[in-house]
Amino acid sequence: MTTDERVMENTGLDWHSLYAQRTHRMANSAIRELLKVTEQPDFISFAGGMPAPEVFPVDEVRAVGDRILRDAGPTALQYGRTEGYGPLRQLIAQQMTNEGIPCTSDNILITTGSQQAIDLLGKIFIDLDDRVVMESPTYLATIQAWNSYGASYVGVDSDDDGIVTEHLEGTLQSGDKLLYCLPNFQNPGGVTLSAERRRDVVELAMTRGVPIVEDDPYRELRFEGEHLRRLIDIDSENRSEGGAVYRGSVMYLSTFSKTLAPGLRIGWVVAAPEVISELTMAKQGVDLHTAMFNQMIAYELSASGFLDRHSRDIIRAYKERRDTMLVAMEEYFPSNVRWTRPQGGMFLWVTLPDGMNAAAVLQDAIPHRVAFVPGAPFHPTGGGENTFRLNFSNASPDKIRLGIERLGEVLQQRAGESPRR
Amino acid sequence: MTTDERVMENTGLDWHSLYAQRTHRMANSAIRELLKVTEQPDFISFAGGMPAPEVFPVDEVRAVGDRILRDAGPTALQYGRTEGYGPLRQLIAQQMTNEGIPCTSDNILITTGSQQAIDLLGKIFIDLDDRVVMESPTYLATIQAWNSYGASYVGVDSDDDGIVTEHLEGTLQSGDKLLYCLPNFQNPGGVTLSAERRRDVVELAMTRGVPIVEDDPYRELRFEGEHLRRLIDIDSENRSEGGAVYRGSVMYLSTFSKTLAPGLRIGWVVAAPEVISELTMAKQGVDLHTAMFNQMIAYELSASGFLDRHSRDIIRAYKERRDTMLVAMEEYFPSNVRWTRPQGGMFLWVTLPDGMNAAAVLQDAIPHRVAFVPGAPFHPTGGGENTFRLNFSNASPDKIRLGIERLGEVLQQRAGESPRR
Numbered sequence: 073m074t075t076d077e078r079v080m081e082n083t084g085l086d087w088h089s090l091y092a093q094r095t096h097r098m099a100n101s102a103i104r105e106l107l108k109v110t111e112q113p114d115f116i117s118f119a120g121g122m123p124a125p126e127v128f129p130v131d132e133v134r135a136v137g138d139r140i141l142r143d144a145g146p147t148a149l150q151y152g153r154t155e156g157y158g159p160l161r162q163l164i165a166q167q168m169t170n171e172g173i174p175c176t177s178d179n180i181l182i183t184t185g186s187q188q189a190i191d192l193l194g195k196i197f198i199d200l201d202d203r204v205v206m207e208s209p210t211y212l213a214t215i216q217a218w219n220s221y222g223a224s225y226v227g228v229d230s231d232d233d234g235i236v237t238e239h240l241e242g243t244l245q246s247g248d249k250l251l252y253c254l255p256n257f258q259n260p261g262g263v264t265l266s267a268e269r270r271r272d273v274v275e276l277a278m279t280r281g282v283p284i285v286e287d288d289p290y291r292e293l294r295f296e297g298e299h300l301r302r303l304i305d306i307d308s309e310n311r312s313e314g315g316a317v318y319r320g321s322v323m324y325l326s327t328f329s330k331t332l333a334p335g336l337r338i339g340w341v342v343a344a345p346e347v348i349s350e351l352t353m354a355k356q357g358v359d360l361h362t363a364m365f366n367q368m369i370a371y372e373l374s375a376s377g378f379l380d381r382h383s384r385d386i387i388r389a390y391k392e393r394r395d396t397m398l399v400a401m402e403e404y405f406p407s408n409v410r411w412t413r414p415q416g417g418m419f420l421w422v423t424l425p426d427g428m429n430a431a432a433v434l435q436d437a438i439p440h441r442v443a444f445v446p447g448a449p450f451h452p453t454g455g456g457e458n459t460f461r462l463n464f465s466n467a468s469p470d471k472i473r474l475g476i477e478r479l480g481e482v483l484q485q486r487a488g489e490s491p492r493r
Numbered sequence: 494m495t496t497d498e499r500v501m502e503n504t505g506l507d508w509h510s511l512y513a514q515r516t517h518r519m520a521n522s523a524i525r526e527l528l529k530v531t532e533q534p535d536f537i538s539f540a541g542g543m544p545a546p547e548v549f550p551v552d553e554v555r556a557v558g559d560r561i562l563r564d565a566g567p568t569a570l571q572y573g574r575t576e577g578y579g580p581l582r583q584l585i586a587q588q589m590t591n592e593g594i595p596c597t598s599d600n601i602l603i604t605t606g607s608q609q610a611i612d613l614l615g616k617i618f619i620d621l622d623d624r625v626v627m628e629s630p631t632y633l634a635t636i637q638a639w640n641s642y643g644a645s646y647v648g649v650d651s652d653d654d655g656i657v658t659e660h661l662e663g664t665l666q667s668g669d670k671l672l673y674c675l676p677n678f679q680n681p682g683g684v685t686l687s688a689e690r691r692r693d694v695v696e697l698a699m700t701r702g703v704p705i706v707e708d709d710p711y712r713e714l715r716f717e718g719e720h721l722r723r724l725i726d727i728d729s730e731n732r733s734e735g736g737a738v739y740r741g742s743v744m745y746l747s748t749f750s751k752t753l754a755p756g757l758r759i760g761w762v763v764a765a766p767e768v769i770s771e772l773t774m775a776k777q778g779v780d781l782h783t784a785m786f787n788q789m790i791a792y793e794l795s796a797s798g799f800l801d802r803h804s805r806d807i808i809r810a811y812k813e814r815r816d817t818m819l820v821a822m823e824e825y826f827p828s829n830v831r832w833t834r835p836q837g838g839m840f841l842w843v844t845l846p847d848g849m850n851a852a853a854v855l856q857d858a859i860p861h862r863v864a865f866v867p868g869a870p871f872h873p874t875g876g877g878e879n880t881f882r883l884n885f886s887n888a889s890p891d892k893i894r895l896g897i898e899r900l901g902e903v904l905q906q907r908a909g910e911s912p913r914r
Contacts, residue, residue: 122572130566137558145551149754151543184605184758184780191779195641217778220616333570335785337605357638358612359605363784364756 116475118462136372148365156182157367178345186327186339194218206252209450225452234265237272257417260461290417295391336366396469404480406489418465430460442478537896539883557793569786577603578788599766607748607760615639627673630871646873655686658693678711678838681882711838716812757787817890825901827910839886851881863899
C-alpha cells in the first residue's frame with residue numbers, strides 16, 4: 073500500500089482529487105528541495121539566493137526596533153491599513169518623485185516581500201490561459217506564483233544585454249496580459265537590459281497596449297557603472313501630459329530584502345492609483361496587511377539615510393565575492409564553458425557545451441560538497457538543460473574560491489577539457 | 494470626462510478590461526471603508542475588529558525582540574523555510590499532541606496571519622463555481638478571499654448554538670469542496686457551536702466526504718465556562734486507528750493575533766501532512782515565508798508560558814467590556830431589538846425588528862459620532878439587512894457606555910420604542 077493509499081484509507085478522503093486542478097501545475101521548486109540537501113555546514117552552496125548574513129545591520133535594527141516599541145508600541149503591534157504604513161508610503165512616493173516620477177501615497181502599496189507583489193499582480197491580471205510574456209530564463213518564483221492563476225507563458229531569449237528586443241517584437245501581441253521583466257542584474261541570468269533596449273521594450277509594450285511588470289529587487293546593488301533609466305522612468309517621460317501623479321502602465325516592484333534584510337518581508341509596488349487600488353483589495357483577502365512593526369523598522373532605517381550608506385557596505389562585500397568567483401572560474405572552469413559577468417546583484421549564469429546536462433553535473437557535484445541550481449526550471453517554456461545559476465552573495469570569498477575549485481574539477485571530468493589558463 | 498476615461502486616455506490602456514474577471518467579484522469591504530470615516534479621535538467606533546491596544550505586551554515584545562537580535566540576529570533577518578520557524582512548528586505540534594491530537598511539525602504550517610491560511614486553502618481547494626458551505630452570517634474576509642477563486646457559497650442559518658445542523662444536513666452534499674465554520678465566539682455572530690452540534694457537524698462532513706475548515710482565532714478568549722472539544726478533537730478521536738500523526742479531514746486555523754498582537758501577522762494551520770505540503774507549495778509563490786523575526790518573537794513568548802498568563806489579563810479586560818456593553822444595551826436599546834450574549838471573543842450581534850435597515854441606522858448614527866458594521870455583507874448568500882455587528886474589545890468601558898447610549902438614542906428614534914427598562 074502506498075502512502076497515498078494509506079492516507080485515503082485513514083481519512084476517508086482523496087485529498088488529491090479534492091485539490092483544485094491548478095495546484096498540479098505548481099512547479100515543485102528546485103531551490104526548495106536543494107536547500108534541504110545543502111544545509112550541512114561543510115557544504116558550499118551556490119544554490120540559494122540568500123544575502124550574506126554578515127552584512128545584516130543587526131545592531132541598527134535592534135536599536136530602532138527598541139525605540140519603536142518604546143515610543144509607539146501599540147501602533148507597531150496593532151492591525152494596520154492594507155495599503156501600508158502611511159509614513160513609509162509617503163517616503164517611497166517622495167523618493168520616486170525626487171527621481172522624476174511624480175508619485176503620491178496613492179501610487180504605493182507595501183507588500184509582504186516583493187514576492188507578494190508578484191502574486192497579487194497575478195491575482196488581479198491573470199485568468200486561465202492568458203498569455204504572459206517574459207524573459208527566458210526568468211525568476212523561478214514568478215513562474216510558480218502565476219502558474220496558480222493558469223498563466224500561459226511565452227518566453228523570449230535574452231543575451232548579455234537582456235531580453236532580445238528583435239525577438240520580443242515578433243512575439244508580443246496586443247491582448248497579452250503582462251510583460252514581465254527584470255532589467256537589472258537579472259535573477260537568474262545576471263545580465264542587465266541595455267539603455268537602448270529599455271526604450272524599445274517600453275515602446276513596444278505601449279504600442280501593443282501590454283502593461284509591464286518591472287521587477288527590480290537588485291537595483292541598489294550596482295557594483296560599477298551608472299544607474300540606467302528604469303522602464304518606469306522611460307514610461308513616465310513618454311507621457312507628455314505630466315500631472316501630479318504617475319498613471320502609466322509600468323508596475324514597478326522593489327524590496328527592502330536586499331538592502332536591509334529579507335527576513336522582515338517588506339517590499340512595495342509603484343503603479344497607477346487604479347492598479348494600487350485593485351491590488352489593495354486583493355491584498356486584503358490575502359493577509360489583511362503587512363506586519364506593522366517591520367514596516368516601521370524599514371521606514372526608520374530608510375528615512376534616516378542609513379540604508380543608503382549601508383548599501384555601499386553591501387556593494388563592497390558582494391563586489392569582492394563576484395570578483396573572487398569570476399577569477400576562480402577563469403582558473404578552474406574548462407575552456408568550453410561560458411558565463412555572464414554581472415555588474416551587480418547576487419547571481420551569475422553558466423552555459424555548458426551543448427548536450428551537457430546541468431542536472432547530471434549537479435549529481436556529480438554533491439558528493440564533492442558543492443551545489444548550484446540547474447537552469448532548466450528557470451525557462452518558462454522549456455530548454456536550458458545545459459545551463460545553471462551560481463549565487464555569489466551568500467558564501468565567504470574563501471568558500472567561493474574553494475567551491476569553484478571543487479566545481480571546476482567536476483566540470484573538467486564531464487567536459488573533458490582543461491581550464492583556459 | 495470621468496476619472497476612468499481620463500485614466501484610459503492618459504495611459505492608453507483600459508485597466509478595467511485588463512483585470513481578470515474574478516476581480517470584479519471581490520466585495521468592497523464595508524469594514525475598510527468605514528474605518529476611514531471613523532478614525533477621528535472623538536468618534537466611538539464599534540465597527541473595527543481590533544484588540545485593545547492597552548493589552549498588548551509591549552514591554553515583553555521589546556525584551557524578547559532585543560534578546561533575539563542580540564543572540565540570533567542573522568537568523569532573525571535572513572530568509573527562512575516556507576513551512577515556518579522550526580522551533581515554533583515543534584512547539585505548536587507538541588501543544589496539539591498534549592491536547593490529544595497527535596501531531597509532528599509536518600502537521601503545522603506557519604502563515605502570515607490566519608488570513609493567509611484562509612487564502613491558501615482557497616487557492617488549493619477552490620475552483621470556479623465550486624460549492625463552499627458556511628454559516629450565515631460568517632467572517633467577511635473569508636468571503637472576500639474565496640471570491641477571488643470563484644467560490645459559489647451556500648449559507649446555512651445559525652442561531653444561539655451556532656450553525657443549525659438540521660439545515661446543514663439538508664444542504665451539505667458530497668462533492669462540496671469545503672465546510673467553513675467558526676465554532677467559538679463567532680465573528681460576527683458572537684455565538685458558540687454547542688457540544689452536541691459539534692459532533693453532528695463532524696459526522697455529517699465525514700459521511701459526505703467534505704473537508705472542514707475550523708477557523709478558531711478566539712478560542713483562548715473564553716470569559717466563562719469550559720473549553721468545548723474542537724471539531725479537530727472530535728475528528729481525531731473518531732479515527733480509531735490512532736497513529737503518530739493526525740491525518741484527518743479538519744484543517745484547524747489559529748493565530749497569535751488575539752493573544753499576542755495582530756501587527757506581527759503570525760498564524761498557523763494544523764492539518765494532515767499532505768495538506769500542509771500542498772499549502773506550503775502554494776505559500777512559496779505567495780510570500781516565500783513568514784517574517785522570521787516575528788515568528789521568533791511569538792515562539793519565545795509562547796514557549797516561556799508568558800502568553801498563557803497574558804491571556805488571562807486579556808480575558809479580564811474583554812469580559813469587563815462585554816459586560817459593560819450588555820448592561821448598557823439593556824439600559825438604552827429599544828425593547829424590540831435583540832442581541833447575542835457571547836461567552837468570549839470580541840463581537841456581538843444585533844438583530845433589529847423586521848424591515849428595519851441597519852445601513853440606514855448607521856447613516857443616522859454617524860452624525861452622533863458612533864459606528865458599527867451593518868450585517869448584510871457578512872451573509873454569503875444575501876439577507877441580514879436588519880442586523881449589525883458590535884465590537885466590544887477595542888473601546889474602553891467608558892467609551893462603550895457612552896457609545897451604546899448614543900446608539901440607543903438613534904435606535905429609539907428609528908424603532909419608535911423605549912428601552913425595556
